[in-house]
Amino acid sequence: MKGMLTQLITRCRSRCTPWKTRIFNRRGYRLLLRGIAFLMALGFVTGMLPAIASRLHSEPSQVLTVTPVQGISGDRLPLSQLPAQSVEEQRETLVNQGRELYQGGRFAEALRVWNRAAEGYHQGGDRLNQALCLNYLTLAYQALGEWDSAEASIQESLSLLDSPATSSHRTGNPVSERIRAQALNSKGSLQLTRGEPEAALDSWKQAEALYQAQGDLTGALGSQINQAQGMQTLGLYRRSRLLLEQVNQELQSQPDSHLKITGLQNLGNALQVVGDLPEAQRVLSQSLAIARNLRAAGEISTTLLSLGNTARALEDWDQALTYYQEAAATATAPITKLDAQLNQLSLSVETQQWETARSLLNPIIEQLATLPPSRSGVYARVNFAFSALKMLEGLSATGEGEPTLSEPEIAQILATAVQEANALQDPRSQSYAIGELGHLYKRTGQFSDAKKLTQQALAVAVSIDAKEIAARWQWQLGRILKETGETQSAIAAYSEAVRTLSLLRRDLVAIAQEVQFSFQERVEPIYRELVSLLLSDNPTQDHLKQARETLEALQLAELENFFRQACLDIQPVQIDQVDAKAAAIYPIILPDRLEVILSIPGQPLRHYATGLPQGEVERTLEQLLAALNPFFSDQERLKLSKQVYDWLLRPAEASLADAQIQTLVFVLDGLLRNLPMAALYDGGRYLVESYNIALTPGLQLLAPQAIAPNQLRALTVGLTEARQGFSALPGVARELDEISSHLPAQMILNQAFTADALKQEIQNSSFPVVHLATHGQFSSNPEDTFILTYDQKINVKQLQEILRSRETGRWGVTQSEIPPIELLVFSACQTATGDKRAALGLAGVAVRSGARSTLATLWSVKDDSTSQLMADFYREFSLGQMSKAEALRRAQVALLQQPEYQHPFYWAPFILVGNWL
Known part of the structure; x- marks a missing residue:
């Protein structure tokens, strides 16, 4: 195979192929030099990371040496050989040259050029512009995963700005203050990457204040969006959403402009991250409308690309393809056109639209042949290769035509990607390219080479602390070892993948579903495959315990993926x-x-x-x-x-x-x-x-604790009238009356049942039992998980905020002494018909509500039987002599013993989730 690789490298490099491309946000920085020399104003962060990064699929590899591609050297003419310019102009040329290289994805070369510029400013005693170049260097080091060097650069930049020797430049000088603001933004980005979200949030707040003082709306809004991302990482999703809404209001008050287009586009991308896809779609559509009105061609295509990703996340395949096609047709930048076509190809392969996929191959191959060496070029080749491989597998499985590209041709594409990544000295792209080549070797049964390549890709990912990449290759390594019969080594590799995913909890859920990770395809299987290995061949007690822990971890990961929040409190309990x-x-x-x-x-x-x-x-x-x-x-x-x-x-x-x-x-x-x-x-x-x-x-x-009988008081809430297309529930009034006969209760009924009224009662009182007798639905989609009030639907995230509002009280101050809801009851709700994962919504509500126990129904049942069962349950439970589970069992048995209700349809759907004591 090594001989074949050498031959492939010397072949024509113009043949290529894509994968299931998914473009997503990254903290790249649009570096602008405006006005006097070297002023960098940070705009909004948009960009693309490898579609391949959106899948935990490929494998790692160990030592592949590829001769660097000629003509990509980052060395530039020394200052003495630059065209006749002043020293200041020469340094500015270097800064601009580095900027172009950075934006082209050639980070190692940008690093070298900016280092020369920084050294020039140091020698010339220009501390202000030296600080600016060090800020640039921070971005390049981050892109290359050199975190310590990035830290050193940003600290040196800020020290220079604080130095008395720079004060004459800084005091009252808008240039100095904007450089400081930009440095703080860069510092925040680095802090977030290094797992310090609180510190990052503080840095971005300082940056925002500086931008505001200078009247720089672009910088201020960009810093606010960064803060929203930091809040999400900390699990402060409500605050994050409020801040994004504030950004939106600010943008709406601005006249139509290129700034507004870009701001709305980035806001839309941020809303995708939060998980509010309908709102993201609305904001992006507004951005597109303004871009078209102003005939801003570049913004039109990039916004269309984001809209395509949003439609894809909403599983509106036809609309997503339409957006991708239009984005490609209107693109002014070659890379945007290529991104759109790669996404269109990957979606066509995913939806088995083979003719559309075939029609895209040659145009993409032609574009790949003209790409200058860059990280985005490496990613494009890897993504194309992945799509081509998936297409090969799909056509073979369905028998719908001959393959269009062979495995050796796909290997050639990946070998070229490896060459370019090595020449660029870019470890992230090296890891992706080498790992995907290992995946191809695994497919062809060349397990020894696949293992080496996978280990190499993994080693590179670990060296730059890229956990999201490492988990992917750990999984791939586990599958290779399983194929070769190395079961214990495979278990170790899978275990490392699960451990890495646990460290990535916040990052995984903070990324929108259409990007970086498709949970059911690329995360969930890792847990299941590990359990399968652990339980094979007479497992030991240690393996059984690990399998149980893995199942618990899978349940937690599913719930966090459902809510897109990694803030569930967990504690080991047997x-x-x-x-x-x-x-x-x-x-x-x-x-x-x-x-x-x-x-x-x-x-x-x-x-x-x-x-x-x-x-x-x-x-x-x-x-x-x-x-x-x-x-x-x-x-x-x-x-x-x-x-x-x-x-x-x-x-x-x-x-x-x-x-x-x-x-x-x-x-x-x-x-x-x-x-x-x-x-x-x-x-x-x-x-x-x-x-x-x-x-x-x-x-x-679990929070395993029984409720004392003398604590029982209930807030009962219900609808008896038909509302918003839902039928009347006449038995609800009798149901709530029955509850009141067994324990002290306060009732909210019909017109009085609004979201605000419910929140007020939850906040101001500490009812251990909250009983909601109304229409509702549990779904695998949080937006489709709701309960019905008199005037609206409350979705699961809104309901979570209402039910937990007593924890923060009316002024946002934590009130830990207020007891949680002991029992939350959903009467007349049901799981969504036809949704195989609908009960995930029920489990999600049960966990995120903060209630110790939740009683709900899997489907709506007859009014009379529900009222009777609930009355029996509360009567038994109020006696204080049995657990909630025992009280429910007795109520169910009492119902099934009645001839008219003996069928399980009437008594079986009532389930108790959580603490059963």
Whole structure:
């Protein structure tokens, strides 16, 4: 293969191919020199990172030496050989030259040129412009992953600005103050990258103040957007959103201009990061309208590209392709046109629009042949190669035509990318190019070379602390080792990938779904594949414990991906520490089998498996869910219910009985979350007739504590009238009256039930129980997870803010002494029909609400039966002699014993999530 690589390198370098390209934001800086020598004004940050970075897919590699491409040297004429200029003009030329190289993605060369300029200013005693060049150097060092050098440069820049020798330049001098503001922005970017978000936020606030003092709207708004990103990293999403809204208001008050176009575009990109895709689409559309009105060709194409990414995130494939096509047609910059075509190609491959994909190959190949060496050029080749490989695999699988590019041709493209990355001395692009080449070797079965390349790519990523890249290659290395039968080494590689992902929690969720990581495709499989390895071949107790921890980590990662917030409080908790009479059951659906881990207090972990392919397991689960409709055959329902019982519980029956287990706590996976465990059938009884049942997204998310009977007071809220297209719920009034008969309660009904009224009651009172009897829906999309008030829908993020508002009180001051909601009840809500991951929304609400326990329904059921079950539940629970899970079980059994309600449709959908005590 090494011989083939050498041949490929000497071949014609004009052939290339793309992948599933996804353009996303980066903190690149648009460096502008305006006015007198060397004034750098920071605009908004837009740019592109490798589409390949949007996937944790490829593999790492170890030592590949490629001869540098000729003609890319960063060496420039020495000062003595520059055209006749003054010394000042020569230095300015170097600064501009470095700027051009930086914007072209040639960071190592820019670094060399700016170093020469900085040295020239130092020799000339021009401390102000030396500070400016050091600021530039900080950006170049960051781009190359040289964090210590970046830190040294920015500290030296600020020290020069603080030096008494520079004060004559600085005091009252707008040039000096803007350089200081820019330096603080650069410092904030570095601090955020190095995991110091609080310090970054402070630096950006200082920069904003300096820009404001100078009347520099561009710099001030840019600093505010940076602050919003820092707030997201700290989990301050509400404050981040408020700040972005403030930026938007400021922009709206400005006349139409190029500044407003760029500001709105960056605001739209920031809103994508926050996860507000509809608002991002609206803001970007406004930016596009202004750009068209002002005939700003460059901004038109870049905004269209952002709109395409937003439409793609919203899964509006046709609209996304239309935007990409228009972006390519209107682009004035070659790289923008190429980005648009690469995105169009990757989306065409993803949606199997093969003819469209074929039509893009030659135009992209022609453009790649003309690209000057740069980081963006390396990324473009890697992305093209990935798309070409996916296209090759897709055409082979569907049999819809002959492949258009062969594997050797794709290898040639990647070899060229490696050459250019090495010549550029750019470790990030080196890692991507080498790792993707390792991926190709793995595909062709050349595992030894694939392993070396993957290890090399991983080593490069680790050397620059690029965790998002390292996780990708750790995963790839694990898959290679698994293929070669090195199971223990594979487990170690997968474990490192999971550990790296845990360190990336904030970064993963702060990136919009259309960019850097596609959770279900590139993050979730790492956890599942590790569990599969750990549970194969008679696992040890250590492997079982690690598998359980990995399942808990997967549940946490799914919830954080759902909310796009990495601020869930977790604490290690074992079932023994919570309830000696409760057993935890962890099922996981793997591609080739259904695994179950069983945790019984005081006993070793055990596991058992059913060897069925994932498709067959999921079909059975879908059939059982459909059969829970009363119109389906009882015989078929019981058969399917018994089948699932046999998978999950039959092997554990004796162990559960011997341990005298009373409560089963399920940590469910995939489609199992949409099924009521209470309705499982052992051949003679439903599961709810034998055990209390609770669900939890993970024991580590529990706050295990029982509520004292004398604390029980309820805030009951409901709608009885038809509103906003939803039917009336006449039984709600009786339901709330019944609750009031069992415990002290305050009621909000119909017109009085507004978001503001609910928030006010939550803030001003400390009700342990909050009961919401209204229409609502749980979905895998946070925007489609809502409850209905009299005048509007409250989505999950708004509901979270309302329910947790008592924690910060009316003045935003934390009030830790106020007790949390002990029990949150959603009556008449349901999971979204046809949404396989809908129960994720329910789990998300349960966790993020701050409530210790959540009682909800998987589907809406008859008004009368719901009222009766709720009345029975509160009556039992108010006695203070049993757990919430036991009270719910008794209420369900009482209902199923009534002939008109004995079908599981009426009693099974009520589920308890969280603390069951």
